[in-house]
Amino acid sequence: MPRPRDLVLAEVLRQRSWAAGLRWFDYHAPALGALLLVFGVPGLFALGLLDQSDLARLGRYCCLAMVAIGLDLVWGYAGVLSLCQMMFFTLGGYACGMYLAMHGPLDGDGIPRALFVVSSDPEGMQLPWFWKPFADPWFAAAAVVLIPGLLALVFGWLAFRSRIRGVYFAIITQAATVALWLLFCRNDLQLCGTNGLTNFTRLLGFDLTATATKVGLYIVSAATLVLTAWAVLRLTATRFGRLLLAVRDNEARLRFLGYDPVAYKTAAFVIAAVIAGIAGALYTPQTGIITPANMTAIESILVVVWVAVGGRGTVTGAVVGALAINLLYAWLTTEVPRLWPFILGALFILVVLFAPGGLVGAWRAFVRRGERTA
Amino acid sequence: MPRTMWRCVLVLGWLAACAAARALPAAEGGELAAQLVRLLSEDSGERVAAIERLAASGEQRLIAFFEAYRQGAVAVHEDRPALVREAGSGRVQLLDPLSGQPLLAEPIASEGLRELPIGRRERLAANHALVRLRLADPDPKARLNAVSRAAEQAEPAARSALEALAQRDPEPRIRRMAAIGVAAIDLRDAEAAVRKAACQRLAELRAVGWRSALLELGQQDPDGAVREAARRARAEIEAWMQWTGIVQTLFSGLSAGSILIVMALGLSITFGLMGVINMAHGEMLMIGAYATLLTQWLFAAVFPAAMPWYFPCGIVAAFLSAALLGWLIELTLVRHLYGRPLETLLATWGVSYLLIQTIRVIFGDNQAVTAPDWLVGGWEPVPELVLPWNRLFIIGLTVAAVIAVWWLLARTRLGLLVRATTQSRRTAAALGVDTRRIDGATFALGSGLAGAAGAALTLIGGLKPDMGQEFIIDSFLVVAAGGVGNLAGVVLAGLGLGMANKLLEPLVHAVWAKVLVLAAIILFLQWRPSGLFPPRGRLADA
Known part of the structure; x- marks a missing residue:
């Protein structure tokens, strides 16, 4: 029996075997999905089969899927449930949003409009010192990575060092995101309060309203998603990835064997936070607004739903779950808006109870059964 | 025990007095009616004396009469005063001043009615009579309201009534308020010594509402000793407020x-x-x-x-x-x-x-x-x-x-x-x-x-x-800080968290208080990872 690696399409077609086809598809599905996302969707848009709002929506969902990949790394592989991934996402989004706002319409003494309109004292208002460097794209790009990364480093290191884990860690992270959300809602933080950052016009000199820019942003998001998924999958196959699994399965034993789980957990947490931050930075120019509402507690819990529904510890599951649930959400909230919360709640319970492996788990079981019958 | 008894006696005495006041019109209805008739007198001094006598009776039904009287809505009918109530289309109904019952079967034309003779002195006397009557209200709540109002207005004429209440009212809150009222009236006394004593009295009574009056007095009183006393009284009250605030x-x-x-x-x-x-x-x-x-x-x-x-x-x-x-x-x-x-x-x-x-x-x-x-x-x-x-x-x-x-x-x-x-x-x-x-x-x-x-x-x-939703995170933090399954730890951590939030709120904004408390808990868990009272022995590893 040929290994999947040797399974070329011509061979499968010649065999005319259902099981071989299934195996071929199973092996190549991630690549096919990547091709569809990066080239297929823009192609469909060029043919006029998708309109601009569909494209923008898919671009946003790609960013959210990246957050799910990050969570899958810490939760699915390292077994650390984090309920603050959207906090890192929003921080990255704010870093990018501040850059965009600085290059948007300015009011008063060179103050971004979003900040100027919520100011209680617009007369003689000065641009806060921490806004100034964000006019530089390199600084903003560094902030997108470093702010979530450093926060995750300090928070994760402190928490893991004192062996806060399991549900304790989950709740502490949720408390952190709630605290930061409340903080960002305050006007005196000079980050525009609940209104959030908006009035974006140009990104690196490109006009954000132009169709070409939108398509470009979509392709960049989809490509980054594919790249992230590939990189994280490679990472999990390394020694580091196997150690993460060991942390998940028996942390005490790992410690007795002389490893320091704190370092591995912190590293995974930081990587996930950086991925979320980058996703937020890509998300912001596509929505044209970033507000504290992006980091309410429920947003981060939703990321957990995507991963759980897609299947955790698989990376592809995170992507599938994020895209599937968001598309379902978009469809259902236009069709039966009142029903969505009930569907979401029920989905949560049913997946946890009856499909712990999620969609990808169910698919793999299906493929294995196909192989056995073949 | 003797104190309780004394209170009982006081309450009983008050009730008896109230009952007596109620029984008054039956027994001495003639007296009230006679005083009302004196209001028709041509002599202004006579009329004021009558008003004072009526006010002293404490008869609650006279409140409506005096309200009408000072607005000029009382007419002379059969040589007695009668309340006038508009009945529409230029006609009025005449009512008995005490019972409020109509005196005539039909409303009559308002023309030709003779008004009671009333001047500035009578209006003033009627105002004071109203204050005194309201102070005699048998309902403690209404009485307390009347006392607070009288204390705020600080009319010298209400002083004797307030003083009587300050000593004899069965309700401690009314006694206190009446005493404040007396002191507030004394603040405007011509004698510097009385004003000074009033300042001290207000401080003793913790009269929070009189801080601005004391401030004014402390700056403007002609007498230096009074200014000093007012300042000291105000400081004393503010120290008290700080304490009660804490x-x-x-x-x-x-x-x-x-x-x-x-x-x-x-x-x-x-x-x-x-x-x-x-x-x-x-x-x-x-x-x-x-x-x-x-x-x-x-x-x-x-x-x-x-x-x-x-x-x-x-x-x-x-x-x-x-x-x-x-x-x-x-x-x-x-x-x-x-x-x-x-x-x-x-x-x-x-x-x-x-x-x-x-x-x-x-x-x-x-x-x-x-x-x-x-x-x-x-x-x-x-x-x-x-x-x-x-x-x-x-x-x-x-x-x-x-x-x-x-x-x-x-x-x-x-x-x-x-x-x-x-x-x-x-x-x-x-x-x-x-x-x-x-x-x-x-x-x-x-x-x-x-x-x-x-x-x-x-x-x-x-x-x-x-x-x-607001509580789930806080209560989990309490459990985390207090130690799982540990009653004493939960009680202590819960009190600590509740107190910390409330104590920080006046200093920083509530949001910062939340952030600070969260940071404190994370740091606390660094120091004691298993909470306030960590389990010992084999449970520690579970």
């Missing part, structure tokens, strides 16, 4: 912490036993609050007579409904996820989401429970420090809940089994403990406690479908 803050912290303690107690029990976080625990609180609301509606519709007692029944209903729901959740969900704490967290979060949506669909977004009458108002142990009854009640409920839980866990057979299962599930099962049944009972108990907390919460806040 007590008030501590008290709010105590009551806020109390609700948190009951919530965390429930969470600590379920978490300690099964190692799972019930994310729907906050919704148990919400269910408890809505059960209280339903109880109130039920009482209002079915037994309106028993309305004051709906609240205790509401607490029981809240406990039972939340306990039942918790038991069902354990039976259908948590039981099947044993050993997978993170999955349990997610599934119960799904339950919480469903519950919030269901309640939102049924009840809408905002509801409120009306607190029963006996919990309105507060206890004033010292002047200007009011401890609201509802918050006192919540603290009492918390104390009762803590004692009950302690008793249940430490002194009953069920508690013994629960503790055994918590310590080692497998050993307990091997020794014949039905751990499944214990799980169900514990989950029900923990959820019921959250429900009771919800009932208590209705006393100090409105009902929202997502009201439990």
Whole structure:
């Protein structure tokens, strides 16, 4: 029996075997999905089969899927449930949003409009010192990575060092995101309060309203998603990835064997936070607004739903779950808006109870059964 | 004992005086009528004397008469004064000044009616008479209002009446207010010594409302000694206010912490036993609050007579409904996820989401429970420090809940089994403990406690479908800081968290207070990873 690696399409077609086809598809599905996302969707848009709002929506969902990949790394592989991934996402989004706002319409003494309109004292208002460097794209790009990364480093290191884990860690992270959300809602933080950052016009000199820019942003998001998924999958196959699994399965034993789980957990947490931050930075120019509402507690819990529904510890599951649930959400909230919360709640319970492996788990079981019958 | 007796005598004396005042018109109705007739006199001095006599009678029915009198709505009818009431189309009805009954069968034309002779002196006298009559109101609430008003107006004419009240009124609050009123009148006295004494008196009485008057006096009084006394009195009152303010803050912290303690107690029990976080625990609180609301509606519709007692029944209903729901959740969900704490967290979060949506669909977004009458108002142990009854009640409920839980866990057979299962599930099962049944009972108990907390919460806040969400994180932090399954730790951490929030709030904004408390807890867990009272021995590694 040929290994999947040797399974070329011509061979499968010649065999005319259902099981071989299934195996071929199973092996190549991630690549096919990547091709569809990066080239297929823009192609469909060029043919006029998708309109601009569909494209923008898919671009946003790609960013959210990246957050799910990050969570899958810490939760699915390292077994650390984090309920603050959207906090890192929003921080990255704010870093990018501040850059965009600085290059948007300015009011008063060179103050971004979003900040100027919520100011209680617009007369003689000065641009806060921490806004100034964000006019530089390199600084903003560094902030997108470093702010979530450093926060995750300090928070994760402190928490893991004192062996806060399991549900304790989950709740502490949720408390952190709630605290930061409340903080960002305050006007005196000079980050525009609940209104959030908006009035974006140009990104690196490109006009954000132009169709070409939108398509470009979509392709960049989809490509980054594919790249992230590939990189994280490679990472999990390394020694580091196997150690993460060991942390998940028996942390005490790992410690007795002389490893320091704190370092591995912190590293995974930081990587996930950086991925979320980058996703937020890509998300912001596509929505044209970033507000504290992006980091309410429920947003981060939703990321957990995507991963759980897609299947955790698989990376592809995170992507599938994020895209599937968001598309379902978009469809259902236009069709039966009142029903969505009930569907979401029920989905949560049913997946946890009856499909712990999620969609990808169910698919793999299906493929294995196909192989056995073949 | 002698003091109580003295009070009884005082109250009885007052009641007798009131009764006498009521009996007056029957016995001395002639006297009142005679004084009323004197108002027709041509001599102004005679009329003022009559008004003073009427005011001294304390007859409450004269209030309406004097109101009309000073507005000129009293006419002469058959050589006696009569109230005039507009009856439309230029006609008026004449009423008896005491009984308020019509004197004539038909309204008469207003033309040709002779008005009572009334001048500036009479109006002034009538105003004073009104103040004095209102001060004699037999209803303590109305009397207190009248006394406060008189103290605010500080009319020298009311001084004697206020002084009498300050010494003889059975209600301490009225006595205090009347004494303040006397001092407030004395502040404007011509004698510097009297003004000085009044300042000291106001300070002794902690007359918070007179700070600005004292400030003014301290700057503008011609006499240096009075200025000094006013300044000192003001400083004394402000020091007092600061002190009561601190007590008030501590008290709010105590009551806020109390609700948190009951919530965390429930969470600590379920978490300690099964190692799972019930994310729907906050919704148990919400269910408890809505059960209280339903109880109130039920009482209002079915037994309106028993309305004051709906609240205790509401607490029981809240406990039972939340306990039942918790038991069902354990039976259908948590039981099947044993050993997978993170999955349990997610599934119960799904339950919480469903519950919030269901309640939102049924009840809408905002509801409120009306607190029963006996919990309105507060206890004033010292002047200007009011401890609201509802918050006192919540603290009492918390104390009762803590004692009950302690008793249940430490002194009953069920508690013994629960503790055994918590310590080692497998050993307990091997020794014949039905751990499944214990799980169900514990989950029900923990959820019921959250429900009771919800009932208590209705006393100090409105009902929202997502009201439990605010508490789940805080109560988990309490459990984390206090140590799992540890009663003393939970009580201490709950009080600490409630106090910390309330104490920080005046210093920094509430949001910063939350952030600081969170940071403090994370740092605290660095220092003591297993909470305030860490388990020892084999449990430490579990």
